[in-house]
Amino acid sequence: MEKEKAITVKNLVKKFGSFVANDNLTFDVYKGEIFGFLGANGAGKTTALKILCGLSSPTSGEINVAGFDVYSETNKIKNNIGYMSQKFSLYEDLTVYENIRFYGGIYGLKLKDIRKRADELIQKLGLTNVRNELLSSIPLGWKQKLAFSVAIFHHPKIVFLDEPTGGVDPVTRREFWDMIYDAAGEGITIMVTTHYMDEAEYCNRVCIMVDGRIEAIGTPSELIKNQNAENMNDVFLQLARKAKQQ
Amino acid sequence: MKKFIGFVKKEYYHIIRDPRTLFVLIAMPIAQILLFGYVITNEIKNASIGILDHSKDEITKQISSKILSSGYFKLDASINSEQEIHEAFRKGKIKEVIVFEPHFAEKLKKEGTAKIQIIADASDPNMANLLTNYTEAIIRNYSIAITTQNTQISLITPEVRMLYNPELKGAYMFVPGIIAMLLMLISALMTSISITREKELGTMEVLLASPLNPFTVITGKVTPYLLLSFINACLILLTGYFVFNVPVNGSIILLLAECLLFIFMALSLGILISTATKTQQAAMLISLVVLMLPTILLSGFIFPVENMPLPLQYLCKIMPPKYFINIVRTIMLKGGNLATLWSDTLILFGMSIFFLMVSMRKYKIRLE
Amino acid sequence: MNFVEINNISKSYGTHKALLETSFSVKKGELFGVIGPDGAGKTTLFRILTTLLLADSGSANMAGFDILKDYKKIRQIVGYMPGKFSLYQDLTIEENLAFFATIFGTTIKENYELIKDIYIQIEPFKDRPAGKLSGGMKQKLALSCALIHKPEILILDEPTTGVDAVSRTEFWDLLRRFKEMGITIIVSTPYMDEASLCDRVALMQEGKIMQIDTPANIVKNYKPELLAIKSNNMHDLLVKLREYNLNSQVYLFGQTIHFSSNQTINQSDLNNYLKNNGHTNVEISTSIPTIEDCFLWLMKQHN
Incomplete structure (x- = not known):
């Protein structure tokens, strides 16, 4: 049976002047999949992610996100995706509830729905006691979890997570991955970048980028077997080092 | 000393690597002075005036035609009574009315003197001032001409009445004001921004953790801007002199020395601001609101201090630019020297020392 | 001999207690790691050691100098690299380095030998502004700047955060080299796997040090039994294992789930339980704990 595709990328090229940031990328991401996007700093992950989110247009290639074309239907794409990064997540000077209400509003949800779903969400995350506290006063781990929940608040088809767990303690990091699994279980496709190589192993499939190209793509166990490695960290080091020596 | 030079070199790189800001800093003084200069000394050409001639004799006709043929004025309406004057002004058609008293020629012959009243619409004070000056000049010329023709001494005294704004002071004196404002x-703005920028970038943390002492950091920060400000002061003076013929009647060395003193004061203020703020944005806002507005409004630059309500006058007394503008005006226009300016200079000096002491004390050797 | 001594240092911001009676010591020439997530108090601790912040209580001395009284001396002998990239973006690599050399009263030439190994890697780009460097190169430049005055103690606040795995390994190789030159290094990191690269580590959480020891001893002190478990449905496995023994810790670890408990666990009972719950391909094996396992366990003890 052919699995339903959430993202298709064919021959994606992105150039900045003479610098090739993305060199002929081709890959598919299936619906409900957790897809890991790995690579050294400057390997072109962020560039590719921005194109998929409709924030930047590619130099050439055929790219389809959630059924929409990245050249002509960027607005539709933006309505059907969620985005969360370590740097920009939520407003520190708004309360927990105000943040949720604001993002719900951006995606055009009705106030009545926002209220109902915000209450559910706050309860689920165990934030009832800090519902009306400013975001700046709650611990980082809670913020990251809230940021993720807000990113999927409008039930997007795909959610992009750019280093979502940087600096978070190991317990919260795992709780965060529990949430990712739950979201994937609901059919949301997840595309995530990370520097923690153990997290790469939680993904259904990963793609390793080196110098703008895709160096390897597959399930973590496939990659580990192919590279004759012990874990993803070794796989990554081998592939990235090979590129440096060239 | 090596550390100091190294620091200044770094600051120099920051300034040079940001050509846009540098351009603004150099071009702004010239742009400002040209702007102010042309806004205030607008050339007049064919300004509409009215003439109320109660006498209608030979001489009044001669004077009228002299004025109208000068090219500066054109007759818009003949006015027949005093009542019509106000009406004409209110319609906004005319800028000035010249009134000849009855029996003008007769009086001039008999008594040797006659009166012309010049009434101007001073809701635009600069324009009013200009028009009356031009008119007076033309009448004075005529008066001298007829005096030399006749053996009799005859004197025509133009009597100027300013409507709506009786006190009209210091319209030309923008050069000192601009110097104060730009310095x-x-x-202040640039030093406070450049210090807070280091706080934002986190480089201040490294500087603090190094053996560099606060004195070197502060003097190193300030030196390049001292130079830049001084160059600017010179630029303004040169533009003023060559474009608008604003003279420097007093000692140029004294003037430059006073500029340096004022720059020193402003730099101390800049450091003080940077010790109290954490972000560039806050530093900029405080510099603009707390420093710029008083420099423009409460220093006698645009509005004369004498006309302000008493509490504001006291407030003006603690504004450093007030003293500086006074000093610069006195030197440039009246040719004053240190003997007349020692008290203002001393006050400015005292303020500089005060701000410097406070900012040195407030400068933190640690993070918060 | 203890080169760095820290006694009962505490620090609060308002009501938030950032650091609670922290004490430890570091020997001369040691590579000491402070491991913990954001908000553990690492940065506050480092800022107190570099004399940038005053502690509310407690004392510390570095190379025999008191952090309060002799702060000027400490600023001479410490090389500090803050967490935030803190070089001048508009200055080139060479200008940055020359500037930091001058403010410490030295020159690049004088201490070139020390930084040669790192500097050679970034030298080809020495005329490029620091703002236009890649993450790994920035890190190397910042390290060069912190080393240019030949410090006796190097304090590095999360130097590898946000840096990719390759650059991270390179960075740790460099640190080991400086340690061999006799420089005492105190470094913090949120990456637990980097703990094994240190001589000794302090595991920190919410302003408290939970344990200080060599990485090997920390692993040795891990008491519970640890099993690595795999099956066909990992997500459900997590749920089922949590239900199995309420007194256990169950966490995802790479491709397996780490299941630990203070009680002894009968592996065949567990295997049957999972099979009865519909899991196939169940693999259960005892596992050697990582520092992260230890950290998770310690977190539980402390809560």
Whole structure:
């Protein structure tokens, strides 16, 4: 049976002047999949992610996100995706509830729905006691979890997570991955970048980028077997080092 | 000393690597002075006036035609009574009315003197001032001409009446004001921004953790801007002199020395601001609101201090630019020297020392 | 001999207690790691050691100098690299380095030998502004700047955060080299796997040090039994294992789930339980704990 595709990328090229940031990328991401996007700093992950989110247009290639074309239907794409990064997540000077209400509003949800779903969400995350506290006063781990929940608040088809767990303690990091699994279980496709190589192993499939190209793509166990490695960290080091020596 | 030079070199790189800001800093003084200069000394050409001639004799006709043929004025309406004057002004058609008293020629012959009243619409004070000056000049010329023709001494005295704004002071004196404003802006704003920028970037943390002492950091920060501000002061003076013929009647060395003193004061203020703020945005806002507005409004630059309500006058007394503008005006226009300016200079000096002491004390050797 | 001594240092911001009676010591020439997530108090601790912040209580001395009284001396002998990239973006690599050399009263030439190994890697780009460097190169430049005055103690606040795995390994190789030159290094990191690269580590959480020891001893002190478990449905496995023994810790670890408990666990009972719950391909094996396992366990003890 052919699995339903959430993202298709064919021959994606992105150039900045003479610098090739993305060199002929081709890959598919299936619906409900957790897809890991790995690579050294400057390997072109962020560039590719921005194109998929409709924030930047590619130099050439055929790219389809959630059924929409990245050249002509960027607005539709933006309505059907969620985005969360370590740097920009939520407003520190708004309360927990105000943040949720604001993002719900951006995606055009009705106030009545926002209220109902915000209450559910706050309860689920165990934030009832800090519902009306400013975001700046709650611990980082809670913020990251809230940021993720807000990113999927409008039930997007795909959610992009750019280093979502940087600096978070190991317990919260795992709780965060529990949430990712739950979201994937609901059919949301997840595309995530990370520097923690153990997290790469939680993904259904990963793609390793080196110098703008895709160096390897597959399930973590496939990659580990192919590279004759012990874990993803070794796989990554081998592939990235090979590129440096060239 | 090596550390100091190294620091200044770094600051120099920051300034040079940001050509846009540098361009603004150099071009702004010239742009400002040209702007102010042309806004205030607008050339007049064919300004509409009215003439109320109660006498209608030979001489009044001669004077009228002299005025109208000068090219500066054109007759818009003949006015027949005093009542019509106000009406004409209110319609906004005319800028000035010249009134000849009855029996003008007769009086001039008999008594040797006659009166012309010049009434101007001073809701635009600069324009009013200009028009009356031009008119007076033309009448004076005529008066001298007829005096030399006749053996009799005859005197025509134009009597100027300003409507709506009786006190009209200091319209030309924008050059000193601009010097004060720009030196304040560049010195205080730029130093406070460049220090807070290091706080934002986190480089201040490294500087603090190094053996560099606060004195070197502060002097190193300030030196390049001292130079830049001084160059600006010279630029303004040169533009003023060559474009608008604003003279420097007093000692140029004294003037430059006073500029340096004022820059020093502004730099101390800039450092003080940077010790109290954490972000560039806050530093900029405080510099603009707390320093620029008083420099423009409460220093006698645009509005004369004498006309302000008493509490504001006291407030003006603690504004450093007030003293500086006074000093610069006195030197440039009246040719004053240190003997007349020692008290203002001393006050400025005292303020500089005060701000410097406070900012040195407030400068933190640790993070918060 | 203890080169760095820290006694009962505490620090609060308002009501938030950032650091609670922290004490430890570091020997001369040691590579000491402070491991913990954001908000553990690492940065506050480092800022107190570099004399940038005053502690509310407690004392510390570095190379025999008191952090309060002799702060000027400490600023001479410490090389500090803050967490935030803190070089001048508009200055080139060479200008940055020359500037930091001058403010410490030295020159690049004088201490070139020390930084040669790192500097050679970034030298080809020495005329490029620091703002236009890649993450790994920035890190190397910042390290060069912190080393240019030949410090006796190097304090590095999360130097590898946000840096990719390759650059991270390179960075740790460099640190080991400086340690061999006799420089005492105190470094913090949120990456637990980097703990094994240190001589000794302090595991920190919410302003408290939970344990200080060599990485090997920390692993040795891990008491519970640890099993690595795999099956066909990992997500459900997590749920089922949590239900199995309420007194256990169950966490995802790479491709397996780490299941630990203070009680002894009968592996065949567990295997049957999972099979009865519909899991196939169940693999259960005892596992050697990582520092992260230890950290998770310690977190539980402390809560």
